[in-house]
Amino acid sequence: MKRVEIPSRFFFSTPPAPCPYLENRLERKVVTLLAGEDPDNLHNTLSQAGFRRSQDLAYRPACDGCDACIPIRVRTENFSLKKSFRRIWQSNSDIKARILPSIATREHFTLFHRYLKSRHSEGGMVDMDYSDYQAMVEESPVRSQLVEFRKSDNSLFAVCLTDVMLDGLSLVYSFFDPADEKRSPGSHLILWHIFEAANRQLPFVYLGYWIEQSPKMAYKKRFFPSEILTREGWELLPRE
Secondary structure, eight states: OOOOOOOSOOOEEOOOEEOSSSTTOEEOEEEEEOOSSOHHHHHHHHHHTTOEEETTEEEEEOOTTOOOOEEEEEEOTTOOOOHHHHHHHHHTTTOEEEEEOSOOOHHHHHHHHHHHHHHOTTSGGGGOOHHHHHHHHHOOSSOEEEEEEEOTTSOEEEEEEEEEOSSEEEEEEEEEOGGGGGGOHHHHHHHHHHHHHHHTTOOEEEEEEEOTTOHHHHGGGGSSSEEEEETTEEEEOOOO
């Protein structure tokens, strides 16, 4: 196993809270501050160890008696664009992407709130106001960007907050117009990031956590080749 060296720092545990993905379970997280002389390098090191970013914090699930959340990343080299992905990509050929600074806008927030009400109405994020959203987008000590996706009529299709790391792109949070769900916007966003990372010669796209028991998260293993983080290190996820 390749050992990941994490610089000496303080880690904190959050109190138990209802799990947003699995019923009748509680989640806890280990959290640390992304601070220091080189937060980008720290962020990359922690990501290789399975951490994710939220504003100026890095966190990783540490739930009692549960290890359902598995870090997953897609290899950009030799990515397999299978038939279903080709169909999604072609059906969204009118979508244009634009990379923007990580600055919140009212237009993006309106779509963000509409997405949450449609897809995650029982989650805690649905109560976020504009200042909360602004903090989520703008309070980052590491290199990050917004990727904005628009249709041919210039209407907003989707937005993704993306971290640019030393070894890849990391999708921090993405949202889309619920009215366009039949166009598989979530998969389109991931495909765009895979192609963009490959174009930048970055080897990975980090997708967060794969939870096989959760329909909301199980789809991530469809992107092949992908790796999951095990006790032995990052390993190729077997193809079904």
